[in-house]
Amino acid sequence: MGYDTASLVPSDQAFYGIIPGAASTRVGRATLPVTFGARDNYRTEYVNFEVAEFETSYRTILGRPSPAKFMAIPNHTYLLLKMPAPKVVLSVYGDLQTSYACEAKNIELSDTLERSKNTVLVAQEAKNLPADQQQISTKESTSESQLTPAVATKTIVLRDNEPHKTVVIGASLDSA
Template sequence: MEIDNQTVNIGPTLSFGPEDLKGVANNHNDALVIRVMVANYDVARIFVDSGSSVNVLFQEAINQMDLGQYRIEPVVTSLFGFTGHAIRPMGLVHLPLTLGKGNGRKTRIVSFIIVDAPSAYNVILGRPAMTTFMAVASALHQKIKFPVGDQVGEVQGDQVIARKCYVEEFRIEQKVARTDNVDRPGFAGMEKFNLIEDTSVTAEEEIEEIMISPPSGMVKIARTLEAELKQLLLECLQKNKDVFAWSVSDLVGVHREIAEHKLNVIKGCRPIIQKKRHFGPEKYAVIKEQVDELLRAGHIEEIHFPTWLSNIVLVPKSTRK
C-alpha cells in the first residue's frame, strides 16, 4: 500500500512493508484498535473504521472525561447504518485529537458525534478523522501512518485489546438482540459481529493451553506473545511448576488461619435448613467425586445434625464438564 506525495502533495510517501509486520500475529483478521490522546485524556479502545462516514464518541467514555470547557452542539439528523436502522445522536463536540509521539506527534481538532449506546469501544475514528490527519490505516499491518512535516508519524494497533473488544461487542450484540428482539442499529461501515458462523465466541480464542506438568498441569497463555517472550515464559513456568496447585490434593496442609470461610449471620436469627434435593445418578456421581476429593485433602469434614444446611449446586464449566 503506497501513496505518492507527487500525486496528492501531502508530504512524505506513506507506505507499508514487511518491516511493519514485526510483532504482528500471522494470518490474523483483527480490527485496528488503537490508544491515543483525546482532549488530553489517554483513551484506549479506539476502533479505526475507514468505512464510517462519522467519528463517534460514546457517552460512557464522555462520563469518564471532564469536557466542561467544550461546547456540545445539538444534532438534528440521525445516523444510519448499513442495516437501514437509525439512531439519534446526543450531540456534536469538537475535540483535540493527538496521534503519535515525540517528533512524530500531530494534533488536530476533530468533530465527534456523541452516541449513547452500548459498545465495546470508546471511540470510532472514521473517514473524517483520517482525512483530517491525511492518514493511511492498514489493519493487516496493525498500524496508522500520517505525515508530520517531512516525517512519517505512526500509531501501532493492539491486537490483544482488539480481540477482547471483538468478543465483548459480540456479547453486547447478543444481549441487545435478546432484549429487543432486533439487531442494534449499526453505525456507518461498522462491522456486524453476528455474521460469524460460529456464534459461540468466547475469550478462549485469545489463549492457548500448554502442558508443563503431566498429567493435569495445563496452563493458558496468550496466543499473541512473541516467540522469544513465549519461550522465556514457558521456561519460567516449567522451572517453577512446583509452586502451582494442580489439583485439590496439592493443597493438603493449608492451615485454617490462612483460609477459612465463615457465615456472617445475625446473632439469634433462625437457622435455614433446606429441604433435601434429589439429583440424577450422573449428578450424584459427580458430587461424590468432588466431595471425596475434598475429604481426602482435609478441606472439609463430616458433621452430624448441622445447624445450617443447604443443597449442593452443580455449575457447568465452559468446557461443558
Template structure:
C-alpha cells in the same frame, strides 16, 4: 465522555443520524476535540468533530467517513481496552437478543389477539361441512340428472313453485 472530563453542557446540538450501529441510540450532541495522530517523532494534531451518543459499545470512538477521508495517508492504529470491549460486545449481544425476543412476543400477542376475535373453528372437518353457511331447506328431494348415472343428482326444495 466522562473519562475525558467533558460535561454535557459543552456539547453542541446535532441532527446527525447514525447508520450501521446495529442498535438504536439516542444522540446527545457533538463536540470538537483535538486528536493527535502519529508517534512522538511524527505526529499531527487535528480537530475532529465527534457525535456523542448514549450507547454501550465495545468502541470508545467510531471514526466516520469525514475523519477517515481527512487522513487517507497511512495506517490508523487505535489502542483500546480489550476486556471492556469483550464485556460491551457481550452486553450488546444480550440486548439485541432481548430486543428480538420482545418484538417476537409483541407479534405473537398480536396474532393471539386477532385469533381470539375470529369465530371458533371446529377441529373436525366433517363438522365444518355440516355447519356450513348454506343450509338446505328441511323438505328436499333428489332429482336425477342422468338416468344412466344415478350418482349424479341435484337436491332441490320439495315445496318450490313450478315457475
C-alpha cells in the same frame, strides 16, 4: 459517559451502523483536538465527534473523515496507521489482544440486544393472539418421542457378561 453536555452542539439526527440493528439519536457534536505522535514529532488536527448513548466496548470511533484529515493510511491486517508528520512518518500500532477483546465484547453486546429485541417482539405478538391460542397445550405427550428406523433392525449384545450394553444394527448386517 464522561462528557460535558454544555460543550456539545445539539443534534437531533439519528444514525446507524455502530451496533448492528440499533439506532441512536445523537446527543450532540463536539470538536476536539486529536494528536498522534510524541513530543518531538506529532500531528494535531481538530476532529468533529458525534456523541451518542451507545453501550459498546469502544469509547471513540474515528470515521472516514478523520484519517482523511490526517492523510493517514490504515493497514487493518497489521493494525497499523501511518501518517505524515513534520519530521518523520508517524506509525501508530494497535494491540491485537485488545482489538480482539473489543470485537468479542461488541459481538456479545450485539447478540444480547438482538435477543432482547426479539423477546420484546414475541411478547408483543403474543398479546395480539386470541385468548384460546395463548395457552400452551399440555395434551401432547411430555415423554421423549421415539424414533423409528426406516429399515429393519436388530439388537445385539456387545459383551456376554454385560447384557445391558447393546447396539442396534440393520437386520441385514452380521453381528460379528
